[in-house]
Amino acid sequence: MSFADEKRTILFTGYTAMGNGLTFEEFKTVASNAKEAGFTHMDLGSAMLDRSRWQLDNNGTYEPGYDFYPEYTAAFADPFKFHCPKALEKHLPADVIKANHDELARRAAFLESIGMKGCIIGAFPQWLPESVFQEHPEWRGPRCDMPFRSRRAYFAPCVDNEEVLDLYREVSSELGKIAPCLDTMIFMTNDSGTSFCWNSNSYPGKNGPEACKNRSMEDRVTGFLNALESGMPSADALAYNAWQGFWCFSGKISPHEGNMRKENIWFVRPPQDKPVAYENPLSMIEELENAVLANPDVIVVNIEQTQHLFKKGGVYYELLKRYHKSTNGMTDRVLYLKNLIESMKLDGGNDLLDAWQYLYRGIDDTSLKHLFYYSVALYGAMSCRTLVRPFVPIPENLTEEEKYYYKKHVFDSLDRQDYELDLLNIHGLRNVFQGRTPEEADRSVICWNSILTTLSKARASYQKAMNNAGSDKEYLKESLRRLDFLVCVLKNLRNCCQFQAILDRAKSEGYSSLANSDILEVVMRDEYDNSTNMIRLLEDGGAPLLPLANSPENETTFLFGPGLADQLREKQRLMMKYWRDSQILFKFRNRFHERAGS
CATH class of the missing domain: 3.20.20 (TIM Barrel)
Structure with missing residues (x-):
């Protein structure tokens, strides 16, 4: 270069x-x-x-x-x-x-x-x-x-x-x-x-x-x-x-x-690149700047x-090809991207630039890159298969046959059921990033919600750019698809924290304001609908949103297979089958009993 x-x-x-x-x-x-x-x-x-x-x-x-x-x-x-x-x-x-x-x-x-x-x-x-x-x-x-x-x-x-x-x-x-x-x-x-x-x-x-x-x-x-x-x-x-x-x-x-x-030697790599494939231009230019200024x-x-x-x-191709001298600081980076957008005729206004800044803020600046282990999506959603595992209130009720479609790819060499059924156990242990206790998991949920709020602003900016005269509609549409799938993956990780914290409290404390069938089913419904959104995106006929194995035989713990959408459907089927276990888990105690004083 x-x-x-x-x-x-x-x-x-x-x-x-x-x-x-x-x-x-x-x-x-x-x-x-x-x-x-x-x-x-x-x-x-x-x-x-x-x-x-x-x-x-x-x-x-x-x-x-x-x-x-x-x-x-x-x-x-x-x-x-x-x-x-x-x-x-x-x-x-x-x-x-x-x-x-x-x-x-x-x-x-x-x-x-x-x-x-x-x-x-x-x-x-x-x-x-x-x-x-x-x-x-x-x-x-x-x-x-x-x-x-x-x-x-x-x-x-x-x-x-x-x-x-x-x-x-x-x-x-x-x-x-x-x-x-x-x-x-x-x-x-x-x-x-x-x-x-x-x-x-x-x-x-x-x-x-x-x-x-x-x-x-x-x-x-x-x-x-x-x-x-x-x-x-x-x-x-x-x-x-x-x-x-x-x-x-x-x-x-x-x-x-x-x-x-x-x-x-410097590695230039926008963070959170697995498993979802998406562009993060402001991060890319920051990484380049950090490297170049270090001689x-x-x-x-x-x-x-x-x-x-x-x-x-494409954006990364043009960004790298045109980077003839280093930017110096955030304002310089943003102005560089503004010029790039104008010269590539991607947007007639500033909305795409806003979207890239919100994306950067959610992923890099104060959120995902710093609050969570940088490969939490790789290790959790993919290698521990939380993306396709059913959220069931009593996971011990799942049969070996029902678990097999995902269990064979969950990184677990120890065959410990307490690890296997724990949505917060990542490669043999709980860690501080997702939460070791219900209280830490609660804190993680707050962080995930902050990230998702920022990414929702990125989405709104992409949509506004779609309405601008002279914008590149195809590019913006593809960017939205990739952002939407990324959000689905991050919602899954948030829901893991919420769901497992409720299950932990149910086992240790029983029914409470923090652990009951009402709030458990809210998380279940959100994850069920999240799976529906992923299925829609996977099957919309667009370019691949994440790398997939070319055959079921080549699916691995670090690579989803071509049947990902069908695995999500199986997840939903099992969730429906065991949905009523939310009542059994709390021994049929619910808010109606509380109101009646029983």
């Missing part, structure tokens, strides 16, 4: 496993657009054709006892997923990896043809199958899973071992041959089944083999980064690992302990669903 002197500007399109994979034709279109917009690099992780099923139980198909923890690992790119070292051919599916290898070569060749470079963004070193360590005991490195989220221990290889480093050197050499444009790897090493020996931030605690215990972390990490860079032909090849998880992070990434590379060496811009949201002539 022309707005800064950084060495690399990278377009990161997201993870294939989360529905952000691009066909080769889509990749070519997006890469060409990126080149025209000023990017120097494209992420090649999209050459992963599927999540790495070999890392999953039962080839990634749910069965009782399924361990969900490796779903994290399977989503991320790793060098071994593009080339299988000879020493691992007995342990990894060489045919699947070869398919990724060939796709990487094809995409890299296209990037070279248009004068772009390649990058891999992922997580490594990832754990290896136990059979590897049975054959090579000295290769076993640190345990790298999260103990309360996994069913078994997973171990990454020890990168202090020269034979292990030789595996990475072999892969780097092969990738350098098939993708000579690949000169950058940016990855995390503290999450999702990755770690270094004796890493102080490891989830299971500092651990590893005694043989390397006294080696410095600087030597360990430097040796690994050098091995990754060894086969890349570029004189300024860069391998860089960070602490932060790369699900939704934005800002300056912090080097992993022991990483002595000096590069200043970065590398800027990574993450736009998911790029085949829909990074089209030539």
